[in-house]
Amino acid sequence: MLSSLNISDFAGRLAAAEVPPGGGSAAAISGLMGASLLELAVNYSLKSPGQVVCSELLLAKQADLSRLHIELTILIDRDALALRGLLAAAGLPENGAEKQQARRLALQKAIKLAAEVPIETARSCLEVVEIAKTIVTKVDKMVVSDLMAGVAMAYAGIVGSLLSTAINLNELEDELLVNALKGQIYLLQSTADELKAAIEDKVYASAPFSVVRG
Template sequence: MIKDQPIEHFLDALASKAPTPGGGSAAAIMGAMGAALVGMVGNLTVGKKNYEAVEAEMKAMLEQADGLRARLTDLIRADVEAFKQVMGAYALPKDTDAQKQARAEAIQAALKTATDVPLDCARACAEIVRLSRIAAEKGNRNVASDAGAAVAAGYAALRCSALNVHVNVGSIKDGEFVASRLAELDRIMAGMEEMDREVYALVKGKL
């Protein structure tokens, strides 16, 4: 599994001619890195002098970050599998009308899965951006720059995920499905750019 490989192997695969891993898997890893950095801030705040007042909030933030990191790590594999499903559907035979119909249906089903995976990644990454704000505002000042790195990674992963949603819905014929996913993506993205800038400025002001 990709998540069990050395990082150098993953990067080599990412840079290769192979269709997977690609941008979706990279987004999941970036998001997981953002979650890990939020976790770092939490772990270096909990139990520290002068941060007793925010201890409970930091513990809750840490628990959420750990959960998001695990979820995003799983999405690395899910993204690869979704792409393979799409490629497999396109490779189905199309010699007869029945085969053409079955192939078209398989392609559409695979594209829907390939849309929902990065949408799930986007949901998780938006949560990382929100958690990064808490880390930046209330976490240990000595690791404020890591909270800034967390929001940068989370927001970059969010934007990458959004692009992967858009590239897949462009080939989906189910208008209701497309509209629902794009509407949800809009809700997820709402306010994220501003929050990214705000957290960056907040962190920079603490350095």
């Protein structure tokens, strides 16, 4: 399993361009880092004194984040499997009408999966960003930078996975599905942009983070 590789081995596998993982798995890792950084912020804040008021909210988000942590871990391998299926179908023989038809069907099925899996990754990453918005003013000041690093990573996970979906749309023959996926890409990306801007507006409004604002 890719998710049990150490960081250097995973990065090496990405760089080697031999067998998958590709950008979709990397996006899931980015989302996983985002979820984990939010967990750090929540766990730290629950332990620090003076956070008793919001502990109910933080405990609820802690549970959501541990589910997202598992989902995103699984998505690293699910995306690599989808990509592997895609490359395998693309490599099927094309000699003769029957084989050509078999290859076409296999390829369409594989592309559909490779387009749909990263949509799930983007959804999980978006949930991470949504959680960040609800807790950003509730966590201990000490871990706001960790939380914001988590937002940046989850946001990168959204962009990376939606790009992976988008590239597969070119080859997908089912026009209804293509249009539905395009709609989901647009909605997920624009929601992510709005949420990220709202969180940054809040955090970058004052020191020490105003210096980070572009």
